[in-house]
Amino acid sequence: MISRKIVLRFAAPLVDQPIIYHLVKDYDLxxxxxxxxISPQEEGVLVFELTGERENYDAGIQYLKSLDVQIxxxxxDVRRDENKCTHCGVxxxxxxxxxxxxxxxxxxxxxxSDQCIACGACIRACPPRAMEMVF
Amino acid sequence: MPKTFQEINEKIAKGQAVVVxxxxxxxxxxxxxxxxxxxxxxxxxxxxxxxxxxxxxxxxIGHTTPKIRIQxxxxxxxxxxxxxxxxxxxxxxxEMPEHDPLNSEHPGEFRYGGGHLIQDLVAGKPIHLKATSxxxxxYPRKEFEKDLTIHDLKDATLLSPRNAYQNYNVxxxxxxxxxxxxxxxLKPHMGNANYSSAGQxxxxxxxxxxxxxxxxxxxxxxxxxxxxxWPGTQHDPDPERNALGVPxxxxxTLSVVGDLKQMHPxxxxxxxxxGYGASLMVGIGVPIPILNEDIVRHTAIRDxxxxxxxxxxxxxxxxxxxxTLGEIDxxxxxxxxxxxxxxxIPTASMSSYSKAREIAGTLKEWIQKGSFLLxxxxxxxxxxxx
Numbered sequence: 001m002i003s004r005k006i007v008l009r010f011a012a013p014l015v016d017q018p019i020i021y022h023l024v025k026d027y028d029l030x031x032x033x034x035x036x037x038i039s040p041q042e043e044g045v046l047v048f049e050l051t052g053e054r055e056n057y058d059a060g061i062q063y064l065k066s067l068d069v070q071i072x073x074x075x076x077d078v079r080r081d082e083n084k085c086t087h088c089g090v091x092x093x094x095x096x097x098x099x100x101x102x103x104x105x106x107x108x109x110x111x112x113s114d115q116c117i118a119c120g121a122c123i124r125a126c127p128p129r130a131m132e133m134v135f
Numbered sequence: 136m137p138k139t140f141q142e143i144n145e146k147i148a149k150g151q152a153v154v155v156x157x158x159x160x161x162x163x164x165x166x167x168x169x170x171x172x173x174x175x176x177x178x179x180x181x182x183x184x185x186x187x188x189x190x191x192x193x194x195x196i197g198h199t200t201p202k203i204r205i206q207x208x209x210x211x212x213x214x215x216x217x218x219x220x221x222x223x224x225x226x227x228x229x230e231m232p233e234h235d236p237l238n239s240e241h242p243g244e245f246r247y248g249g250g251h252l253i254q255d256l257v258a259g260k261p262i263h264l265k266a267t268s269x270x271x272x273x274y275p276r277k278e279f280e281k282d283l284t285i286h287d288l289k290d291a292t293l294l295s296p297r298n299a300y301q302n303y304n305v306x307x308x309x310x311x312x313x314x315x316x317x318x319x320x321l322k323p324h325m326g327n328a329n330y331s332s333a334g335q336x337x338x339x340x341x342x343x344x345x346x347x348x349x350x351x352x353x354x355x356x357x358x359x360x361x362x363x364x365w366p367g368t369q370h371d372p373d374p375e376r377n378a379l380g381v382p383x384x385x386x387x388t389l390s391v392v393g394d395l396k397q398m399h400p401x402x403x404x405x406x407x408x409x410g411y412g413a414s415l416m417v418g419i420g421v422p423i424p425i426l427n428e429d430i431v432r433h434t435a436i437r438d439x440x441x442x443x444x445x446x447x448x449x450x451x452x453x454x455x456x457x458x459t460l461g462e463i464d465x466x467x468x469x470x471x472x473x474x475x476x477x478x479x480i481p482t483a484s485m486s487s488y489s490k491a492r493e494i495a496g497t498l499k500e501w502i503q504k505g506s507f508l509l510x511x512x513x514x515x516x517x518x519x520x521x
Contacts, residue, residue, distance in 0.1 A: 086404055090484060127407060
């Protein structure tokens with residue numbers, strides 16, 4: 001059994017396709033959705049944890065690739081440029097998982113990348129643009 | 136026995152001045168009382184680090200051969216004001232390149248504006264200058280282009296008409312859609328409350344009646360040394376105050392000036408405010424000389440004793456209506472949660488308290504080392520009830 005957190009990005013034509021249904025039914029995989037969104041341009045972003053037997057998992061990933069779904073491991077997704085962050089803290093209320101939080105003693109902003117689900121809410125809202133998506 | 140600026144400066148010059156930060160003075164006054172604290176402490180240092188849109192720089196690019204009387208100028212495609220003498224230009228923190236999409240795709244990102252340009256200049260990065268003119272008998276040149284750095288400029292002066300607001304609004308969004316403001320992204324149905332002040336550490340909270348701050352006050356500015364040269368624009372000398380004399384809203388402001396060439400990019404940071412515009416985060420620290428007991432009492436102000444008005448930025452603010460949703464103290468704001476109309480709301484700050492603390496600490500060190508003397512104001516800034 002393996003279990004990985006991954007980010008899927010898919011273009012408009014795929015948004016209304018039952019992709020996850022096929023992963024479950026045809027490849028015997030289970031999933032836990034961490035974050036799903038469809039942007040105004042109808043590009044879908046899905047962050048989820050995918051679990052199953054190794055060969056089923058690999059076959060499922062191949063199926064996604066055949067549909068032109070962009071796949072990336074999600075753990076390295078968002079990084080903070082420590083030289084740019086001013087520790088203002090304006091990001092913390094936008095972070096859905098509290099990966100960004102203020103240490104009330106030092107009043108500095110902590111970034112716990114293990115908690116980050118790479119939703120991207122902090123990226124454009126950071127005034128000095130210290131948060132970046134890494135592909 | 137009151138002290139004078141001269142007496143304190145003599146102690147600073149000898150390396151004997153007793154200096155504490157605006158956080159440290161709180162416990163000190165609590166323990167020793169204000170009379171003893173006033174005798175023992177010479178200077179209290181303050182700090183703030185936040186987005187200050189009314190910031191900019193006067194640049195003199197030096198005369199060209201043949202000479203040009205600049206009419207229009209752009210630095211990295213950002214327009215600088217050229218309606219001054221031949222090669223003087225002024226660049227403001229919120230100016231954007233003419234081709235920038237701005238808010239045409241809302242919310243705009245404002246990736247590079249005047250604030251970023253000022254930071255790049257201070258960092259010594261190369262900047263592309265383009266200037267045009269109509270040509271005169273004594274200034275015949277009509278076009279000039281050059282890649283330059285701050286070292287090539289004859290003068291580079293940070294000159295900002297309004298910085299260091301004494302107090303500020305707390306912004307919430309009462310509408311049912313996300314809004315994008317200079318106080319950050321505000322989620323609908325009062326999903327968050329954003330503020331922007333270092334509270335008990337903030338310069339003008341510690342001298343609320345301007346008993347020591349005036350024209351000529353020497354300050355920490357952008358990592359270097361600067362000066363207060365005038366009240367800032369919109370300076371309100373007679374705001375509503377709480378029992379301790381601290382304004383309950385905006386109120387006082389500073390005009391500040393300093394040589395950009397001795398400043399540091401860590402303390403002048405270009406910022407992109409999503410859906411709003413570009414700006415400049417500025418680090419400012421003001422030393423408060425403890426001339427008497429009354430002044431030390433003001434510097435002992437605590438976050439829980441300072442309140443800010445809560446304003447709906449989806450309605451009352453844009454429509455210039457004075458109503459507020461109440462007031463809240465900075466201790467609650469800085470805890471990360473406040474309760475408003477029975478609802479618990481997370482808070483976020485647009486200004487950096489940790490950087491403010493660092494500034495107050497740095498200024499304290501400069502004064503302790505004897506390398507930073509106090510500037511005695513020629514005139515104090517306007518305040519009613521001083």
